[in-house]
Amino acid sequence: MGQIEQGLMRALRTRPVPLSTEGRLRFLLKAHRGSTRRVAAVLGVSQRTVQRWVTKKPGARRLPGPLQVEAIEEAVLARWQPRVRARLRAQAEAEGFVFHTRARFGFIAPAGSSDDPRVRWITQPLPGEVARELFAARDAGAGEQQQTVILARALGHAYFREWGRRAHGLHIAFSDIEFADFSIG
Numbered sequence: 260m261g262q263i264e265q266g267l268m269r270a271l272r273t274r275p276v277p278l279s280t281e282g283r284l285r286f287l288l289k290a291h292r293g294s295t296r297r298v299a300a301v302l303g304v305s306q307r308t309v310q311r312w313v314t315k316k317p318g319a320r321r322l323p324g325p326l327q328v329e330a331i332e333e334a335v336l337a338r339w340q341p342r343v344r345a346r347l348r349a350q351a352e353a354e355g356f357v358f359h360t361r362a363r364f365g366f367i368a369p370a371g372s373s374d375d376p377r378v379r380w381i382t383q384p385l386p387g388e389v390a391r392e393l394f395a396a397r398d399a400g401a402g403e404q405q406q407t408v409i410l411a412r413a414l415g416h417a418y419f420r421e422w423g424r425r426a427h428g429l430h431i432a433f434s435d436i437e438f439a440d441f442s443i444g
Contacts, residue, residue, distance in 0.1 A: 261403030270441035365432035
């Protein structure tokens, strides 16, 4: 998962996801009304395996393996705050968001300008159209590179060309992202 995807996930949560596997299993059990059978079906393991993971008996308790820990994490992330995510996404698509990043920016510009890439710290409000395009690309399975192109185009227009008031014909190269955060609302 790239920096942009991580930033989007952080922006769409209001509370942190449980960090421990035990906490994540408790969340899944609570989400499925305590049914180890339903949790087992979600994770693709047997009901007895889930019972061994959550038992309080000292000798009977087992820990999930690495593949099961990954499946547990994916199941929790898919079910974590669905209404909050939907509300924040709708708000971002309607009103836009603020994009915070520290990355390397270079330019393809006319002769006589400084087009050497350099690291910049940028905080820029972007419109809802960019949010819609970014979420649509993410939903379609777009990778980090495609999401970077969308944000580079939006930052080029909003930040570097000041919404079309200057630097016509300037194209932005956006790379080496140190972090990418989004503020919604």
